[in-house]
Amino acid sequence: METALLSRKDQIDHTATVLFRARGFAATSMRELATALGIEAGSIYSHIRSKEEILHRICFRLADQFFAGFEDATQNNTLPIADSLRRAIESHVQVLTADVAASAVFLHEWRHLSEPARTEFLALREQYEAGFRQLLINGAETGTLYAPDPAFASLTLLASLNWLPTWYAPGGKLAPADIAHRLANQLLFGLEVREN
Amino acid sequence: METALLSRKDQIDHTATVLFRARGFAATSMRELATALGIEAGSIYSHIRSKEEILHRICFRLADQFFAGFEDATQNNTLPIADSLRRAIESHVQVLTADVAASAVFLHEWRHLSEPARTEFLALREQYEAGFRQLLINGAETGTLYAPDPAFASLTLLASLNWLPTWYAPGGKLAPADIAHRLANQLLFGLEVREN
DNA sequence: CCTACCGATCGGTAGG
DNA sequence: CCTACCGATCGGTAGG
Numbered sequence: 471m472e473t474a475l476l477s478r479k480d481q482i483d484h485t486a487t488v489l490f491r492a493r494g495f496a497a498t499s500m501r502e503l504a505t506a507l508g509i510e511a512g513s514i515y516s517h518i519r520s521k522e523e524i525l526h527r528i529c530f531r532l533a534d535q536f537f538a539g540f541e542d543a544t545q546n547n548t549l550p551i552a553d554s555l556r557r558a559i560e561s562h563v564q565v566l567t568a569d570v571a572a573s574a575v576f577l578h579e580w581r582h583l584s585e586p587a588r589t590e591f592l593a594l595r596e597q598y599e600a601g602f603r604q605l606l607i608n609g610a611e612t613g614t615l616y617a618p619d620p621a622f623a624s625l626t627l628l629a630s631l632n633w634l635p636t637w638y639a640p641g642g643k644l645a646p647a648d649i650a651h652r653l654a655n656q657l658l659f660g661l662e663v664r665e666n
Numbered sequence: 667m668e669t670a671l672l673s674r675k676d677q678i679d680h681t682a683t684v685l686f687r688a689r690g691f692a693a694t695s696m697r698e699l700a701t702a703l704g705i706e707a708g709s710i711y712s713h714i715r716s717k718e719e720i721l722h723r724i725c726f727r728l729a730d731q732f733f734a735g736f737e738d739a740t741q742n743n744t745l746p747i748a749d750s751l752r753r754a755i756e757s758h759v760q761v762l763t764a765d766v767a768a769s770a771v772f773l774h775e776w777r778h779l780s781e782p783a784r785t786e787f788l789a790l791r792e793q794y795e796a797g798f799r800q801l802l803i804n805g806a807e808t809g810t811l812y813a814p815d816p817a818f819a820s821l822t823l824l825a826s827l828n829w830l831p832t833w834y835a836p837g838g839k840l841a842p843a844d845i846a847h848r849l850a851n852q853l854l855f856g857l858e859v860r861e862n
Numbered sequence: 863c864c865t866a867c868c869g870a871t872c873g874g875t876a877g878g
Numbered sequence: 879c880c881t882a883c884c885g886a887t888c889g890g891t892a893g894g
Contacts, residue, residue, distance in 0.1 A: 497692035497778065500889060513863045515890065552858055578774065582693065606857070615857050619848065622840075625833055626826050626852055633825025644818075652815065656822055660856025661802070661811050662748055696873060709879045711874065864894085872887070878880085 479517045481507060486524045491574040491635075495525055495582040525579060526587055532576035533594045535565045540601050551609035556654045558605060559631065563650035566634050574635040599624060627657055675713045677703060682720045687770040691721055691778040721775060722783055728772035729790045731761045736797050747805035752850045754801060755827065759846035762830050770831040795820060823853055 476484065485506050489498045500521055504511040518524060539561035544554045566573045580591050603624040609615025617623040631653060638649070672680065681702050685694045696717055700707040714720060735757035740750045762769045776787050799820040805811025813819040827849060834845070 494690060494692055494777070496690055499887075501887085510864055511889085512865080512867095512891075516863070519890095521889065555857075581690070609857075616855070617857060622848060623852060623857060625829070626849060627857070629829025629832075630822050630826040633821070633828065636825075637821055652818060653822060656819060656856075658856050658858045659812070660852075660854050661751075661805075661813060661819060661823070662854045695871075697871085706880055707873085708875075708881080708883095712879070715874095717873065866892090868889105868891075870888080873885105875884075876882090 482514060482517055483524055483527060487528055487569075487571045487575055490525065490528070490579055491571040495521075495575075495579040522582070522584060522587075525575070525582060528572055528575050529580050529583065529587075529591055530594075532565070532569075532572055533591070533598070535568075536562065536598055537594075539565050540598065544601070544605065551605060551612060551614050552658065555602075555605050555609065555615070556658065558602065559627070559654045559657065560647075560650040562628075562631050563634065563653060564646060566631065567638060567640070567646035567649065570635045570638055570640065577632055577635065599628060602628060630657055678710060678713055679720055679723060683724055683765075683767045683771055686721065686724070686775055687767040691717075691771075691775040718778070718780060718783075721771070721778060724768055724771050725776050725779065725783075725787055726790075728761070728765075728768055729787070729794070731764075732758065732794055733790075735761050736794065740797070740801065747801060747808060747810050748854065751798075751801050751805065751811070752854065754798065755823070755850045755853065756843075756846040758824075758827050759830065759849060760842060762827065763834060763836070763842035763845065766831045766834055766836065773828055773831065795824060798824060826853055 482503070486498070486503055489503055489506065493502075500514055501511045504514055507514070540558055543557035543561040546554070549557075580595075581588065583591055603620050606615055606617040606620035606624050606627075610617045610620055634649070634653075644652075678699070682694070682699055685699060685702065689698075696710055697707045700710055703710070736754055739753035739757040742750070745753075776791075777784065779787055799816050802811060802813040802816035802820050802823075806813045806816055830845070830849075840848075
């Protein structure tokens with residue numbers, strides 16, 4: 471039904487994503503995947519070459535989406551840094567919520583990639599984090615953000631966002647845009663009341 | 667050397683914790699564990715009953731430590747809520763940094779517990795999160811904390827803390843107490859500069 | 863896409 | 879704690 475318009479290969483990726491998220495990459499067998507697809511285990515291999523190839527596609531596709539969203543959010547140099555940061559946060563949340571299963575795999579299962587893919591993946595992730603770090607550095611230098619240790623602050627910031635796939639359920643009380651807005655507020659303004 | 671004073675069972679737990687963290691529970695074989703311990707695979711079973719028993723011990727031991735730390739941090743009712751929250755945050759970070767490998771297993775590998783342990787574990791985790799949520803609710807009611815949605819805020823708060831085992835390395839530039847202090851500051855005060 | 867199968871490896875046990 | 883082994887299951891392939 472919901473996958474009727476997907477190619478078999480895309481069906482495999484989608485179903486595998488859900489299983490990898492629920493049970494983990496290593497604990498998901500190709501026979502489980504085949505059963506979920508309604509075919510026999512051997513038949514999968516006429517569409518893909520290996521189990522890891524599926525994981526590879528999921529991880530690097532998400533990396534692309536995070537990068538594209540960040541570029542789009544921060545390309546306007548005339549915006550105040552705090553606004554660019556807010557837009558980058560909201561973009562990150564949008565990617566996370568658009569496909570929570572794929573996001574969870576991206577965040578937790580990448581370590582099952584073998585070399586050299588694993589090292590490539592970590593380099594991409596580091597590059598992405600560096601984008602947030604640079605925003606905080608710029609904000610701190612111009613005095614619009616309080617971040618005495620930008621490297622530390624950017625890690626904490628992404629940490630808060632990346633926990634989202636563990637509890638977010640599509641169709642819940644909060645729409646993705648609401649979540650993005652609230653997260654950005656909490657991270658930018660903190661929990662303690664302001665005097666002014 | 668470093669495990670010379672541990673019982674064989676404790677050595678098994680400790681070595682398994684490191685392997686479970688690095689490769690995941692499902693992808694770690696008992697033969698790898700045995701090799702790391704310098705014995706044969708079959709020999710492990712004279713000290714433990716099953717692979718899952720090790721995971722069970724790690725997960726529930728950490729749960730105990732988080733609870734004990736939280737109780738200790740918040741038992742003083744005369745403190746302002748914001749101070750209790752800060753103490754609870756610092757306690758959480760102390761437990762995380764005291765054994766990062768065990769913390770990472772606690773945070774990521776619990777889903778490989780079979781029933782009923784898995785449900786019991788999730789109930790404990792929910793109970794722990796409820797403690798933080800209640801602090802935020804109390805703080806919001808007395809006007810000392812800004813948390814229009816305490817459930818949302820407490821999830822975000824713990825999320826920021828729980829990412830720590832993915833990047834923290836003992837012996838680094840920052841001592842655990844420094845990290846705890848900075849995290850508490852960032853979460854309580856936010857990233858944006860204050861006017862006052 | 864299925865049937866039938868491969869070599870490897872898994873968690874765990876018996877007997878010493 | 880080791881040797882020797884169990885039944886089950888793994889990712890993947892050949893041939894149709």
